[in-house]
Amino acid sequence: MSQITYLKSILCSDFLRDTYDSLASNPVTEHEKFVYGTSGFRMHNEKLDIPLFATCLITLLRSIYCNEFIGIMITASHNPPQDNGFKTVEPKGEMLPQSWEKYVTSIANSVKKGKFDEFIANFLNVATEALKETTVEGKELKIIIGRDTRQSSERFSSFCTKFFNNILTATHEKIKFIDYGVVTTPQLHFIVRKHTIKQQTDKFDILNEYFNEFFQPFLEVMSNLKSSRFKKLYIDCANGVGAVQLEKLKEIYSKKTKQIEIELINTDYDDYSKLNVDCGADFVKTNQRLPANVNETLAMDGENLFCSLDGDADRIIFYALDANANFCLLDGDRMATLIGEYFMEKTPKSFWNDLKLGIVQTAYANGNSTSYITDELKLDVKCAKTGVKNLHHDAVENFDVGIYFEANGHGTVVFNDLFMNKLKESNLPELSLFVSLINQAVGDAITDMFVIIAILLNLDIDAKTWFSKYKDLPNRLVKCVVPDRSQFETFDYERRLAKPAGLQDAINHIVSVNNALHKTRSFVRASGTEDVVRIYAESHSVESVEVVVQDVLKAIKAATA
Numbered sequence: 001m002s003q004i005t006y007l008k009s010i011l012c013s014d015f016l017r018d019t020y021d022s023l024a025s026n027p028v029t030e031h032e033k034f035v036y037g038t039s040g041f042r043m044h045n046e047k048l049d050i051p052l053f054a055t056c057l058i059t060l061l062r063s064i065y066c067n068e069f070i071g072i073m074i075t076a077s078h079n080p081p082q083d084n085g086f087k088t089v090e091p092k093g094e095m096l097p098q099s100w101e102k103y104v105t106s107i108a109n110s111v112k113k114g115k116f117d118e119f120i121a122n123f124l125n126v127a128t129e130a131l132k133e134t135t136v137e138g139k140e141l142k143i144i145i146g147r148d149t150r151q152s153s154e155r156f157s158s159f160c161t162k163f164f165n166n167i168l169t170a171t172h173e174k175i176k177f178i179d180y181g182v183v184t185t186p187q188l189h190f191i192v193r194k195h196t197i198k199q200q201t202d203k204f205d206i207l208n209e210y211f212n213e214f215f216q217p218f219l220e221v222m223s224n225l226k227s228s229r230f231k232k233l234y235i236d237c238a239n240g241v242g243a244v245q246l247e248k249l250k251e252i253y254s255k256k257t258k259q260i261e262i263e264l265i266n267t268d269y270d271d272y273s274k275l276n277v278d279c280g281a282d283f284v285k286t287n288q289r290l291p292a293n294v295n296e297t298l299a300m301d302g303e304n305l306f307c308s309l310d311g312d313a314d315r316i317i318f319y320a321l322d323a324n325a326n327f328c329l330l331d332g333d334r335m336a337t338l339i340g341e342y343f344m345e346k347t348p349k350s351f352w353n354d355l356k357l358g359i360v361q362t363a364y365a366n367g368n369s370t371s372y373i374t375d376e377l378k379l380d381v382k383c384a385k386t387g388v389k390n391l392h393h394d395a396v397e398n399f400d401v402g403i404y405f406e407a408n409g410h411g412t413v414v415f416n417d418l419f420m421n422k423l424k425e426s427n428l429p430e431l432s433l434f435v436s437l438i439n440q441a442v443g444d445a446i447t448d449m450f451v452i453i454a455i456l457l458n459l460d461i462d463a464k465t466w467f468s469k470y471k472d473l474p475n476r477l478v479k480c481v482v483p484d485r486s487q488f489e490t491f492d493y494e495r496r497l498a499k500p501a502g503l504q505d506a507i508n509h510i511v512s513v514n515n516a517l518h519k520t521r522s523f524v525r526a527s528g529t530e531d532v533v534r535i536y537a538e539s540h541s542v543e544s545v546e547v548v549v550q551d552v553l554k555a556i557k558a559a560t561a
C-alpha cells in the first residue's frame with residue numbers, strides 16, 4: 001500500500017472523524033492560534049486537545065518517514081502546574097527537525113468546526129510534501145510515549161494510547177506502542193535512542209538501562225576518591241518527576257556508597273498544585289534566591305552542596321550562600337566554564353593541536369562569563385539562538401568537543417569521533433571515565449549533576465571557590481505582555497530586533513546613555529513558550545540595570561500601543 005493510500009485509510013476511520021468533530025467544536029480553542037515553538041506545543045492544558053491531536057498525526061508521519069521509533073514527551077517543564085505541552089523525539093534522541101515544525105503547526109491550525117474535508121485535504125497535502133523524500137515503505141509504526149507528573153499528563157497520555165490503538169484497528173497494520181509512564185524528558189530521549197541503536201522493540205527496564213549507563217561511571221568516580229569534601233548533597237526536585245526518578249536512584253546509591261549523603265527536597269509530586277511553585281531551577285535562576293525548604297545555615301556550610309532541577313528534570317542550577325548570606329548562583333554559564341576548565345586541566349596542551357574545544361551560549365549568557373571564556377580559558381565561544389536544539393546543532397557543527405549550556409542550566413557536551421579516537425589512543429583514564437558520565441543526546445539534570453560533582457571532587461573545590469572564578473554582571477530578565485508577540489522579529493542570534501519598526505533604535509539609545517563602563521547590554525525577543533516578550537539587561541551596577549529595564553519596558557509599550 002502506498003503511504004498516502006495508507007494514510008487515507010486511517011483518516012476515514014470513525015474514530016478519527018468523531019475525535020475531529022469533538023475537538024473542532026470546543027469553544028475554548030475556536031480562535032486559538034497554535035505554534036510548535038522552541039520546545040513543541042506548550043500552553044494551558046485546557047487548550048491542548050487540538051495540539052495533541054496534531055502531535056499524534058505528525059508522529060505518525062515521522063514514524064512512516066523514518067521507519068524507526070518516534071517518541072512523544074508530555075510535559076511543560078518549568079511552566080506552572082495548569083500548563084502542559086508536547087514534543088516529539090527523533091529515533092536518535094534529537095528534536096523534531098525544524099523543517100517539520102511548519103507541518104505540525106499547519107495541521108493544528110486547520111482543525112476548524114464543520115471543515116473536516118478541508119482538514120483532510122490539508123493533511124494529505126502536508127503528508128505528500130513531508131514524505132516526498134522518503135522511499136521507506138514503513139510496515140510497522142513504532143511509537144514511544146512518556147509523561148511528567150502533571151495532573152493533565154495522564155489524560156493526554158490516555159489520548160495517545162487511544163489514538164494509536166484505533167489506528168491499529170482501522171488499518172490492521174502493525175503498531176508497536178510503548179508507554180514508559182512517568183519519566184524525565186532526558187530519559188525519554190535516551191530510551192528512544194536506545195530502542196533505535198539496539199533495534200529492540202520490547203520495552204526496556206528504564207532503571208537498568210539509564211542508571212547503568214550513567215550511574216555506574218559516577219559510582220566509579222566516587223570509589224576512586226580517598227575522601228570527599230562534601231558531606232551532603234541536597235537536591236530540590238521542584239515537586240516534579242525528578243523526585244520520582246531520584247527516589248529510585250537514592251535507594252541504589254545508598255546501598256553502594258557511603259560518600260556524600262543525598263537528601264531530596266520538594267518531592268511532593270502527588271500534590272499537583274506544588275509543581276515548580278517557589279522551587280526548582282527556574283525559580284532559583286529567575287529570583288536568584290534559595291528555593292522553599294532550604295535552610296540558610298546549611299546553605300552557608302561549604303560541606304553541603306545544593307542544586308535544583310526543573311519540572312521535567314532537563315535543567316539544573318547549583319547554588320550556595322557566602323559567609324554574609326549573599327546568594328551565589330551557579331548557573332549554566334558557570335557549568336559550561338567549569339567543564340571547559342576541567343578539560344583543559346586534564347589534558348596536555350598538545351592534545352588539542354588538531355582538535356577544537358569550544359563553548360556555545362545564547363544571548364542570555366552573562367557578559368562576564370563570555371569574557372572569562374575568551375580571556376581566561378582562551379577557548380572559542382559561539383552564540384546560538386535560544387532553545388537547546390540550536391545550541392546542540394552549533395556545538396556539533398563547530399567543535400570536536402562542544403560544550404553548550406543555556407544560562408538557565410540546560411545543556412550538555414557533545415564529542416565527535418575524532419575526539420573519541422584520540423581519547424582512546426591517549427592514556428587519560430580519568431578523562432575517559434569523566435566522558436562516560438555525559439549524556440550526549442540531550443541536556444539532562446541528573447547526568448549534569450553527576451558531571452559537576454565529579455569535577456568539583458576531582459579539582460577539590462567547593463561551590464564558593466567555583467563561584468569566585470569570575471564575577472557576574474548585575475542582570476535582570478523580565479517578561480512583558482504585548483498585544484501580539486509575533487510582531488517581534490529578531491536577527492543577529494536574537495540580539496537585535498528587525499521589527500517592530502524603531503524599537504531597536506530606542507533600545508540602542510537607552511543602552512548608550514547607560515553605558516558609562518562599556519558593560520551595558522539589553523535585548524528583547526518574543527518567547528517561544530509563553531505569550532510574552534522577554535527583556536534582558538545587564539550592566540555595571542544593579543541601579544543601571546533597573547534604569548535600562550524600565551526604559552526598555554516603556555519603549556516596548558510605546559512601540560506596540
Ligand SMILES: CC(=O)N[C@H]1[C@@H](OP(=O)(O)O)O[C@H](CO)[C@@H](O)[C@@H]1O
Pocket residue numbers: 038039077364386387388406408410526527528529530534
Ligand atoms: C530565557 C529563557 O530562559 N528561555 C527559555 C524558554 O524559552 P523562551 O523561548 O524564552 O520562552 O524555555 C525554553 C524551553 O525550556 C528554554 O530552552 C529557553 O532557554
Ligand SMILES: [Mg+2]
Pocket residue numbers: 077078310311312313314315
Ligand atoms: Mg525543562
